[in-house]
Amino acid sequence: MGTKLHRNMPQTRECRRSSKSGRLTAPYPLPLIDIEPLYFRNCGHVVQAAAALGRAAHEHGFLYIKGHSIDDSAIVDAYTAAQQFFRQPLEFKNQYYIGNSSNHRGYVPVTEKGVYPDEEDRHYESYDLALDLPASDPDYVLGNPLLGPNVWPAIPKFKDAVYNYYLKLGQLGRLLTHAFEIHLGVPAGTFSRKMTKPVAQLRLLHYIERKNRFDQEGQNMGAHTDYECFTILHQDSPGLQVLDLADHWVNADPIEGTFLVNIGDMFELWSGGYFKATPHRVACS
Numbered sequence: 001m002g003t004k005l006h007r008n009m010p011q012t013r014e015c016r017r018s019s020k021s022g023r024l025t026a027p028y029p030l031p032l033i034d035i036e037p038l039y040f041r042n043c044g045h046v047v048q049a050a051a052a053l054g055r056a057a058h059e060h061g062f063l064y065i066k067g068h069s070i071d072d073s074a075i076v077d078a079y080t081a082a083q084q085f086f087r088q089p090l091e092f093k094n095q096y097y098i099g100n101s102s103n104h105r106g107y108v109p110v111t112e113k114g115v116y117p118d119e120e121d122r123h124y125e126s127y128d129l130a131l132d133l134p135a136s137d138p139d140y141v142l143g144n145p146l147l148g149p150n151v152w153p154a155i156p157k158f159k160d161a162v163y164n165y166y167l168k169l170g171q172l173g174r175l176l177t178h179a180f181e182i183h184l185g186v187p188a189g190t191f192s193r194k195m196t197k198p199v200a201q202l203r204l205l206h207y208i209e210r211k212n213r214f215d216q217e218g219q220n221m222g223a224h225t226d227y228e229c230f231t232i233l234h235q236d237s238p239g240l241q242v243l244d245l246a247d248h249w250v251n252a253d254p255i256e257g258t259f260l261v262n263i264g265d266m267f268e269l270w271s272g273g274y275f276k277a278t279p280h281r282v283a284c285s
């Protein structure tokens, strides 16, 4: 069993590059960038770290980051909360079924139909949440399908642990956005100032082990690109694979103390194609 904390949203588009061969290579050396200099005011060091981030986002679209400020306890508490939820009986979890939400919040069961072409045998469930706005929020009142209050399960400390993690990841996301602005040479705030009510979603993903199958046609999560600016992913088990430029699926296994960052369609568009939204999939065997 593996639980993933994944800032992501369900993908509704087919990926633009699909593997013809489905060949799987050995673990691939995705870039590992130390972002600690971004937290300090030394301009030279900030520019250097931003350049490393930007180059990795340009060349690979997928990179590991270390030197972030997310403390281990926040990560552990979020995993604990997620595991407590996923261990509940289906009847309990279905009380929070996302289909009952007007703003895309809540539990996504294994039985939910996948939207990716190669996802014939879906093996994951998730709990989706985002910025927790009050029910009086004007956008929510007007029927915005993505903004508004979260749905919180009746599990002690779940909300505190998970939302604390969400807020910390939001801060990290803004830091990375500033770095990308620096690397692109656009004025500070070009992207980040627009994030007043960001549609940044946290997915608590629970991938379920597959006993007998592992082939191109039966992924736990089918191949796709993410559609937002970028995803910040924490993993506790292997399974994620990335399609490299040579059309090989390569493993992107967890590295202690890091997060994975992958560029999404929105940032690829905003950067005029400079940053790459790279197809990826998940298969836990």
Ligand SMILES: [Fe+2]
Binding pocket: 008, 224, 225, 226, 231, 280
């Ligand atoms: Fe994804």
